[in-house]
Amino acid sequence: MKLIRATVFAVVSLTAYGQTPAPxxxxxxxxxxxxxxxxxxxxxIWQAFGVALFGETGELRPGQGTRSSWGPPVGPAPYRTELxxxxxxxxxxxxxxxxxxxxxxxxxxxxGSVVPLEIIQTPKKVAILYESxxxxxxxxxxxxxxxxxxxPSYMGHSTGRWEGDxxxxxxxGFNNITWLPGAGHFHSEALHVVERYTLQPDSTIYYEATxxxxxxxxxxxxxxxxxxxxxxDERIMESDCxxxxxxxxxxxxxx
Amino acid sequence: MKRLSxxxxxxxxxxxxxLAHHSFAAEYDGKKxxxxxxxxxxxxxxxPHVYLxxxxxNESGRVTTMVVEGHPPNILRRTGWTRDILKINDAVSITxxxxxxxxxxxxxxxxxxxxxxxxxxxxPAE
Numbered sequence: 001m002k003l004i005r006a007t008v009f010a011v012v013s014l015t016a017y018g019q020t021p022a023p024x025x026x027x028x029x030x031x032x033x034x035x036x037x038x039x040x041x042x043x044x045i046w047q048a049f050g051v052a053l054f055g056e057t058g059e060l061r062p063g064q065g066t067r068s069s070w071g072p073p074v075g076p077a078p079y080r081t082e083l084x085x086x087x088x089x090x091x092x093x094x095x096x097x098x099x100x101x102x103x104x105x106x107x108x109x110x111x112g113s114v115v116p117l118e119i120i121q122t123p124k125k126v127a128i129l130y131e132s133x134x135x136x137x138x139x140x141x142x143x144x145x146x147x148x149x150x151x152p153s154y155m156g157h158s159t160g161r162w163e164g165d166x167x168x169x170x171x172x173g174f175n176n177i178t179w180l181p182g183a184g185h186f187h188s189e190a191l192h193v194v195e196r197y198t199l200q201p202d203s204t205i206y207y208e209a210t211x212x213x214x215x216x217x218x219x220x221x222x223x224x225x226x227x228x229x230x231x232x233d234e235r236i237m238e239s240d241c242x243x244x245x246x247x248x249x250x251x252x253x254x255x
Numbered sequence: 256m257k258r259l260s261x262x263x264x265x266x267x268x269x270x271x272x273x274l275a276h277h278s279f280a281a282e283y284d285g286k287k288x289x290x291x292x293x294x295x296x297x298x299x300x301x302x303p304h305v306y307l308x309x310x311x312x313n314e315s316g317r318v319t320t321m322v323v324e325g326h327p328p329n330i331l332r333r334t335g336w337t338r339d340i341l342k343i344n345d346a347v348s349i350t351x352x353x354x355x356x357x358x359x360x361x362x363x364x365x366x367x368x369x370x371x372x373x374x375x376x377x378x379p380a381e
Contacts, residue, residue, distance in 0.1 A: 094281030102303070105274055113274045115329055131329065132274070183278065230333065237329045241276065244301035246324075251281045252355040 031201040032165065037123045040165050040199035045234050046227040047116035077185055078218045091184030093253040098177055100248065102241035104133040104154040106178025107171050107193050108209030108223050118236045119197075126160050126167065131236040139169055146172050152189050154178055169195040180211055181223050188215035197227075204228045275378065276303040276327070283324075283362040285380025287353040291321055291361070295345045300338050302327045305376070307341070307363065309349065323349055323363040325376035335374050345369050352380050 035041040079087055090096045099105055105113060113132035120127040126139045139160040150157050150173035157173035171193040179185050191213045198206045205227040212220045279285065293311030305325040312318045325331065328338070341347070348367040354360040363376035 094278045097277065099274060100277045100281075109274055115327075181274075232333065237332070239302050239327060239329050241303045243303075244299055244306070245303055246306070247277045247282060247303070250354060250356050250358065250360060251277065254281070 032199050033203075035121060035123075039121070039123070039162055040167075041121060042119045042126070042167060042197055042199060042205065043121045045116050045118050045230055045236060046205060047230050048112045048114075048225045048227060075221070077180065077182060077221050079216055080218055083216055086186070087184040089184070089255075090179075090186060092255040094183075094251045095248055095253070097183070098179060100245075100251070102133070102245055103177060104135040106154050106174065106180075107137075107156055107158075108195060108207075108211070109179060109181050110135060110155075111195075111207055111209070111227070112181060112223075112225055115239060116230055116236055126169075129236060131239050133241060134239070146170070152176070156191075156193070163196075165198065167197040169193075169197070171195065180221075186216065187211070187213045190215045279362065279378060279381040282355060283352045283380070284355050285352055288350065289353050289361045290348065290350050291319075291323075292348040293319075293321070293346070295341055295343055295347055296320070298341055298343065300328050302329075305331060307347075307349070307366075307376075309347065320359060322358075322360045323351065323376065324360065325363045326378065331374075331376070340374075341366075341368070349376065351377065 033041045035043070077087075094100055099109075104110070110130055110132050111117070113130065115131035117131065118129040120129070124141055126141060128137045128139065130136065135155055137155055137158050139158040141160040141162070143161070144159065146157050146159060152175035153173055154175060154177065156171040158169050158171045160167060160169045162168070172191075174187070174189060174191045174193075176187060176189050176191075178187070180187055180191075191211065193212075194210045196206075196208045196210075198208075200206060207225045207227050209223045210220050211217070211223065291309060291311045293309040295307055296310050297306075297308035299306040299308075305328055307323045307325065309321050309323060310318050311321065326334075328336075346369050349361075349363050350365050351361045351363040354362075362378075362380070364379065365373055366376045367373050
């Protein structure tokens with residue numbers, strides 16, 4: 001962990017400041033690792049819980065563990081009744097999944113990828129680099145609103161702010177190509193996502209994304225994950241999904 | 256804390272729809288387990304999946320060529336594989352599940368190497 005921390009500081013130093021950073025402060029009564037500006041330090045490699053342990057311990061079997069108050073999606077996606085048929089139709093044919101077609105996964109679906117992401121935190125900007133799909137987000141933390149001239153995009157436009165010890169990201173400007181978490185969960189360009197990253201004393205992040213889309217949903221829907229540091233190999237790697245994608249011609253629709 | 260972490264990991268594995276490249280059930284039949292033994296004739300260390308092509312022969316000498324799908328290289332690297340851990344003409348045994356489209360393809364779960372070492376190649380069946 002010391003090595004990781006040192007590496008993280010080295011990255012921040014090289015990319016943002018060009019000088020030796022101050023050691024992390026720990027506020028009285030809090031065990032959270034903090035950046036030199038006093039904010040919880042999210043910098044590092046993270047991955048959705050339950051993903052990084054493939055092969056590590058022979059993998060985890062169904063029937064083990066108990067339900068957690070954090071983790072599962074908060075209820076079913078609240079699609080408008082007239083759209084439920086379309087969701088079912090999309091879900092029945094995996095070839096329709098934009099991820100199978102090597103598209104960037106969008107927010108918040110990409111956070112639950114089987115491969116990790118890297119957060120690089122500075123006071124004025126937070127970058128998230130995703131191994132999945134070569135996606136990245138450069139999130140200003142400057143109090144400015146979203147631009148008014150956004151073209152729709154896979155990853156949307158993000159603005160960040162701190163609410164106490166939680167990093168809150170507001171995301172708009174999506175295209176309607178990506179899916180939300182779950183099979184067939186399409187959305188419109190009106191999608192508005194609010195993400196909350198809350199660092200925990202056990203070095204995990206409680207991640208929550210609230211999705212609003214009045215075109216397809218009857219009410220907001222939340223998605224939760226626990227992010228943790230992968231057990232080893234603390235770096236993100238290249239992953240070009242288009243390299244040898246043989247799946248499209250072999251997927252069999254379920255309907 | 257370690258025990259708590261493991262417990263939470265278990266919980267989330269059960270409850271989170273993890274974003275893999277495709278749904279297992281869209282391409283493979285988890286009710287049709289397959290075991291093959293043969294010789295590696297081709298190794299595609301590629302994204303979004305690694306593919307091993309294996310020629311296996313039965314008692315009468317008839318050769319069947321099977322294409323075995325696995326995790327992407329990045330996941331295999333994190334679970335003990337390297338790009339050159341397998342070589343052409345290596346004799347291996349592989350367990351997994353049959354394809355749904357009737358082709359000679361399978362989802363690979365575990366590979367037994369020439370020295371007896373075993374490593375997971377792909378995810379469990381859904």
